[in-house]
Amino acid sequence: MSTWTEVPEGSPFPATNLPYGVFSYDGEAPRVGVALGGDVLDLAPLAAAEGLDGGHVFESPSLNPFLAMGRPAWSAVRSWLVELLEHEGYRDLVESHLVPQSEVTLQLPFEVADYVDFYSSQHHAENVGRIFRPDAEALTPNWKHLPIGYHGRAGTVVVSGTEVVRPSGQRKPPDADSPSYGPSVRLDIEAEVGFVVGVPSPQGVAVPTSDFRQHVFGACLVNDWSARDLQAWEYVPLGPFLGKSFATSVSPWVVPLDALLEARVAGPAQEPAVLGYLERQADWGLDLSLEISWNGTVVSRPPFAGMYWTPDQQLAHLTVNGASLRTGDLYASGTVSGPESGQRGSFLELSWNGTEPVTLADGSTRTFLEDGDEVSVTAWAPGADGTRIGFGAVTGRVLPARP
């Protein structure tokens, strides 16, 4: 697109991105905005001024009403925005509805209905298998036949910037006779990509891989904070629970799939062949480059393109049993880890279960998170016209455990 906007090169939010979020400003009610360079485009008054059909959804304090409108509406609004940003004649109008991001507070962008977390990076699953089950095959027998996943706690999904209290709970070190209670001593992150469902589906009806784009609006970044010591003691036989449920952070901007079309790649070849309902009908691998910073030091750059299970397959699996979708459902990829040691998406892997400390720029070393540590995950994708589509950051700082 040609545009009159002058977004500085390197901004995560060029006019080819147009991610949606919810902001509050100047004491006014939170409402929907679109990131453009260093500003937020205040959609509600702009849509009202222009008489945009259905524009009242942008007055909502969450994206859900817009998400529920479905793909034709998503496309229409994007086309409308592109037209405004292409034609110089709209410049004054648009500029009168820009608010500097530095002056707004970004909110949780959508009300999370159900939250599902997958486990779809082969490198991550193999690393975890080697660390936790050294005497067994790294991958469980089901891993290459289905995208393993589980439900997380939707009520503790928080927006980037929310501080995370170190969780307490039970753990039992292997050499202890019985469990003890206390703050987690192995607090970790998981850098993931999340997919946001807009259009619901009825209970009892499976959604095929080919309908991915009809249901899913876009993507965000997810940090699935994990207390490894709590998790290790609790997770057999029903899976992770308190080791994960204290907090899950998401980035404040939801990047539309329409902004990621240039990033589409074929997912990895799958051998053995998958069952019919999991067969891919289109390329929904995504060439996203993640970056993890620990107290400001970049410690890892996980590549998303190599994820074994792609989001269209995850959606088909999630619903193959007739589970319904709701507007606001969030499903995350699982930790994104690449084949190299500098591409691991959790500190469990980066420090190889605490045996290989990570050195930060200030010379200090880390294995798991210390109180006061701050972690930030960002990502970018190739966009149209040689631009870069940024995800903005999902950031969080660790507060000490409550007494």
Added chain:
Amino acid sequence: MSTWTEVPEGSPFPATNLPYGVFSYDGEAPRVGVALGGDVLDLAPLAAAEGLDGGHVFESPSLNPFLAMGRPAWSAVRSWLVELLEHEGYRDLVESHLVPQSEVTLQLPFEVADYVDFYSSQHHAENVGRIFRPDAEALTPNWKHLPIGYHGRAGTVVVSGTEVVRPSGQRKPPDADSPSYGPSVRLDIEAEVGFVVGVPSPQGVAVPTSDFRQHVFGACLVNDWSARDLQAWEYVPLGPFLGKSFATSVSPWVVPLDALLEARVAGPAQEPAVLGYLERQADWGLDLSLEISWNGTVVSRPPFAGMYWTPDQQLAHLTVNGASLRTGDLYASGTVSGPESGQRGSFLELSWNGTEPVTLADGSTRTFLEDGDEVSVTAWAPGADGTRIGFGAVTGRVLPARP
């Protein structure tokens, strides 16, 4: 209480019960009602007529606004209802707001925020362990140290009476080389008791066992439909997912804790001693008698009083890591199984993994559910003045898999 009401003996809904639900009637908007004998008391107009403080919450199509008001309001409304039912002078007024249950449609009584399912019957856990892991200890090492639980899919919780489509998915019989896709051939139930959270708690703050009654409004019955073949193949290492997420049914009436005070019993002694945060501060074992009917034949009578982990302990565990509570959170006990073979709460156990068929009244036999089968779970508890507090039924019929 002395009451002018003439609820027939044996009704699950005497004046000492007063469970809350949501009903629709005569094409009008769904709203809150209370079950009384064979009728529903239409609370919204009654509260309006009497000028009850906050009575507008009963105009809502879910219990959530009432649940959010908290224990003082719950007690005030109950006292108001008791007064109306005690004094003959209110008889005409109350009777003018009764609607026969036969003329209403009962709705999902509350919007489910997060749904957690525990695993708190020792008999059930031992039975499952023996069936699925015959070469290992029946209980995993963590079982007596913490109430094991996991998150289920809140969006597929449905009200009693909703038909359940047989789920399809992947399974791999032990003797097969690779998994296959198809309708579940081992469709099961789990008879459980669910607890409904009214008052939220902030993220980062644990809720002690002693605060159980401040947060939990009441209880309902839960049928956690389970596809055992899907579950067996998928559940290692992250727990049950599609084997459970297609449907979970709840009874339409939420019985207030205030109606269950006569049913309180000490939970079983716990050895080894539990960690401090799990110590019971009051008796919240509940002497509920469940009954499971399969196509009209009573096949099991699980006793709830023997559950190893009590709901106050479950709540404390659920939040010990700082996970917040929201109005509408539902947590279920896990399958209720007693020590006798006629007290098992799942067909997996009743048929001992399909090896001991169950004979129904019509002479037919069953191991797992067949298409068209109907299952109903009811329960009752001792109530005040020698009455019986009924839970009403959670019922569901199995529809054939979709092609």
